[in-house]
Amino acid sequence: MNDRDTPEFALPRSRAANERLHALVPGGAHTYAKGDDQYPEDLAPVISHGRGAHVWDVDGNRYVEYGSGLRSVSLGHAHPRVTEAVRREIDRGGNFVRPSVVEVEAAERFLATVPTAEMVKFAKNGSDATTAAVRLARAATGRRRVAICADHPFFSTDDWFIGTTPMSAGIPDEVNELTVTFPYGDLAATEEILSRYRDEVACLILEPATHSEPPPGYLAGLRQLADRYGCVLVFDEMITGFRWSEAGAQGLYGVVPDLSTFGKALGNGFAVSALAGRRELMERGGLRHSGDRVFLLSTTHGAETHSLAAAMAVQAVYAEEGVTARLHALGERLAAGVREAAAGMGVGDHVVVRGRASNLVFATLDGNGQPSQEYRTLFLRRLLAGGVLAPSFVVSSALSEADIDHTVDVVAQACAVYRKALDAGDPGPWLGGRPVKPVFRRLV
Known part of the structure; x- marks a missing residue:
């Protein structure tokens, strides 16, 4: 048992893939915000594939995903109208x-x-x-x-x-x-x-x-x-x-x-x-x-024609399907659920959801109400173990209400552990390794 509550969640294949990445790619990723230093130690999933609001890692785990593609995939992965527009242009030369x-x-x-x-x-x-x-x-x-x-x-x-x-x-x-x-x-x-x-x-x-x-x-x-x-x-x-x-x-x-x-x-x-x-x-x-x-x-x-075709398809989907309104509705449901779950576990002043409903982020605050990378690490570990990949709570329109409800349930479980750490005055026993780090820092 890793902290008296749940079995240890491990990602051996992702860990091996991250080592290969670091050997070949500076930082182990092509965007610093995707680096494994942004995730709990040895718990940075390497993605195999995605569809809609879900992604699968190379260890075979499925996650409800937020902040998809650093906010770029707002319609969900492999959206059929977008991929069809891209295929059409690829066959005509790019x-x-x-x-x-x-x-x-x-x-x-x-x-x-x-x-x-x-x-x-x-x-x-x-x-x-x-x-x-x-x-x-x-x-x-x-x-x-x-x-x-x-x-x-x-x-x-x-x-x-x-x-x-x-x-x-x-x-x-x-x-x-x-x-x-x-x-x-x-x-x-x-x-x-x-x-x-x-x-x-x-x-x-x-x-x-x-x-x-x-x-x-x-x-x-x-x-x-x-x-x-x-x-x-x-x-x-x-x-x-x-x-x-x-x-x-x-x-x-x-x-x-x-x-x-x-x-x-x-x-x-x-x-x-x-x-x-x-x-x-x-x-x-x-x-x-x-x-x-x-x-x-x-x-x-x-x-490139296929990327421009993707952009035109995205704009058509937004206009015809009311995507912006859906993003706001999903975000409002998520924000309300997370706030209720946090308050119910006594950490409503420490796990804080902020932002426009279509672009939600969360803050993890310590016992003094200050932003804490240690408490963020604890929170992210619990989300990952519950099948939620969420460096933020930025929604995509592919999310279902069931996805949101599952996320809220996992957040509630994470908040229960968060409360224990606050009561102990030390999140250390729940971190599983070094804390996550800010992207912009002078030294490694």
Whole structure:
């Protein structure tokens, strides 16, 4: 028995596969957030396959999965309409020496879905799209500094952002000095930054919403500040795109940025992202203007037909099947159940669900109400043992009510152990090894 309650849950084949990964792939994964350091020691499942809201690991265990593909698989794995659209295009060839007609069809579909934008250019990942937005803003304004929202966790793998994190090794200090930060929800503090660096800030870039709703008038106020100080307003809609509304947060809140970036849910797991925005700005990366040319986005695989077909199918499914509303309904059921289970076990102030219903995360707090990686480890171990893979509680539309109810039952069991650890004043006996670690840290 591993802690007086349940048999030890072990993943020997996943453990062996992780060792092979570390021998060949730096970090053992191609995304740091998928690293095995984000999971309890020796309990990082390596996935065999997935369908709908479930995944299977190489040890043969099935899990109800949350946060699928780092929030990208919002319709569930192997969604039939998406995979059929992809198969259709693969049989016709995927990449040519000239644009495919699929590129114009995908652009028309996207701009009909996000009518606040006038032009769009596709890429394969979000980092390229946000960096293109920054480059475009610098070219348009002739300014060097970038102002990023300090309260949002990730914008790009490129130097202008990563230099601001603890993992800034390899990035020159003079590059880091060109990025400044502003706090979310505080217009006065943002204006102070713009005033301090008057005529130096090329753009304000932020997620329009995250774990909390924007304060009343906040986004409109940012729009006014950007206009007043002559900088470009960029919305990073990688997460809010589709999960907040089909047209993103800008469609929901009615505030139009100069540029915006989309990805994740856009392809339901297929590699596609988008930079969209005002024609006047976007055309600087084109051929129909008289100014200096901007090398905006130019990627060999940026317009692979099967990924664009996936994006068009995703947008059709969202529009025709009311996916955003379903995500919110599922998330509300899950949040209510988790809160009730936590409260029932006496840990309602320690296992806390936050965020918009379509984008839920959870916090694990210690006896003093402080975020705790140790208690997160305990909680994740119990979820995994109960067949729930949940680095977050971000839902997909493939979840059933039975999946949600099972998750709540497992959470209740986890909370019972959480209560024991709190009463003992030490989660150590329930960790099974080292605690999980934050993604952004200076040392291994």
